[in-house]
Amino acid sequence: MNEKKRKLIEAGMRLFSAKGYHHTSIQEIASSAGVSKGSFYIYFESKEQFITTAIHHFYNQMTDKMKKISKAKLDPKESLEKQITTIIEYIYTYKDFIIMHLRENISVGEQTDKMMEHMQISSFQSMRENINRIYGEEVNEMIVDVVIQMEGLINTYSKWIVIDDIHVDREKIGAFLVRRLDNIVTGMLQDKEVPLTFLPEKYNRILSSGEEFDPVVAIMKTMKEKILSMEPGTEKVKKLLDAFQLLEIELAKKERQPIMIQGLLAHFREIPEVQQECEQLAKEMKIELLK
Structure with missing residues (x-):
C-alpha cells in the first residue's frame, strides 16, 4: 500500500476512535497524517469510501498474520490457538475504533456490504480448514x-471485550477455546449428532470459484443494476447498456487500455443515477474522467 494512503488510514482510525466518525473532518485526517486535503481526495472520494478502506485494511492486517501462522510448520491445534490469539489481540488494539463503528450510524453502501460478505465467507473457509486439519474427514x-x-x-468473547470491557488472558484464550472445540467435536461424535445445517449456496458458489472481493466488480454490478432500474426500453438505456457491455469487455482484459476505459466512462459521467459509480471506477483504475 502507498505510504501516504497508509498514513491517512492510520490517522483516520485514531481520530475516529477518539472523536467519532461524524465529528472528524477530512481536513483533520489529512493534517494528522501530515498531508494536504487534496492528497486525501487522490486516494478516497469521500469519508464513506475512506472508512470502507480502513475496515478492509484492518481486516487484511489481521488475516495476513493469521495466514503466516497457518503456513508455519505448527501442530494444527497450536496453529489455531495462535490464530485465535491474533484475533483477540486485534480486538484489543482496535477496540475504540470498533466501538465507534458500532455506536455511530455510518452509511457504507453496497460495495462495503459485498466486501463484508466476502470477509465472512473467507473467515468460514479459514476456520473450516483449521478444523479439518485437526480432526480430518470424521468431522466433514x-x-x-x-x-x-x-x-x-x-x-461472543470479542463482543464482551469490546462492549463490556472484560479482561481476558490473551496468552491463554487460544488454548482455552481450542479445548472447548475438542469438547464440541468429541461430544457431537459420541452422540452421533445429525447436522443441523448445511453450507448456503452463495458460500458454495464463491468458495468453488475461488472468487475474491474485487471493488471494480462490485462497482460494475451496482452500476448495471442502476441502469436497469432506469426507464427500460428507452433509447437512452439501450445506449448505456451498449457502452456498459463494452466497458465490461475492456475491464475483463488482462491488459486494459486506460484510454478506452476513459472514453467509455464518458458515456456515464453526466448520468446522475450512475455518476457516483463512474467516479469510483475512475479512481480504482487511476484515470481522469473526460470533461
Missing part, C-alpha cells in the same frame, strides 16, 4: 455446525 458431515459454534465462541 457436521463441519458447518462446528464452525458456527467455534465462531460463536470467538465472536
Whole structure:
C-alpha cells in the first residue's frame, strides 16, 4: 500500500476512535497524517469510501498474520490457538475504533456490504480448514455446525471485550477455546449428532470459484443494476447498456487500455443515477474522467 494512503488510514482510525466518525473532518485526517486535503481526495472520494478502506485494511492486517501462522510448520491445534490469539489481540488494539463503528450510524453502501460478505465467507473457509486439519474427514458431515459454534465462541468473547470491557488472558484464550472445540467435536461424535445445517449456496458458489472481493466488480454490478432500474426500453438505456457491455469487455482484459476505459466512462459521467459509480471506477483504475 502507498505510504501516504497508509498514513491517512492510520490517522483516520485514531481520530475516529477518539472523536467519532461524524465529528472528524477530512481536513483533520489529512493534517494528522501530515498531508494536504487534496492528497486525501487522490486516494478516497469521500469519508464513506475512506472508512470502507480502513475496515478492509484492518481486516487484511489481521488475516495476513493469521495466514503466516497457518503456513508455519505448527501442530494444527497450536496453529489455531495462535490464530485465535491474533484475533483477540486485534480486538484489543482496535477496540475504540470498533466501538465507534458500532455506536455511530455510518452509511457504507453496497460495495462495503459485498466486501463484508466476502470477509465472512473467507473467515468460514479459514476456520473450516483449521478444523479439518485437526480432526480430518470424521468431522466433514457436521463441519458447518462446528464452525458456527467455534465462531460463536470467538465472536461472543470479542463482543464482551469490546462492549463490556472484560479482561481476558490473551496468552491463554487460544488454548482455552481450542479445548472447548475438542469438547464440541468429541461430544457431537459420541452422540452421533445429525447436522443441523448445511453450507448456503452463495458460500458454495464463491468458495468453488475461488472468487475474491474485487471493488471494480462490485462497482460494475451496482452500476448495471442502476441502469436497469432506469426507464427500460428507452433509447437512452439501450445506449448505456451498449457502452456498459463494452466497458465490461475492456475491464475483463488482462491488459486494459486506460484510454478506452476513459472514453467509455464518458458515456456515464453526466448520468446522475450512475455518476457516483463512474467516479469510483475512475479512481480504482487511476484515470481522469473526460470533461
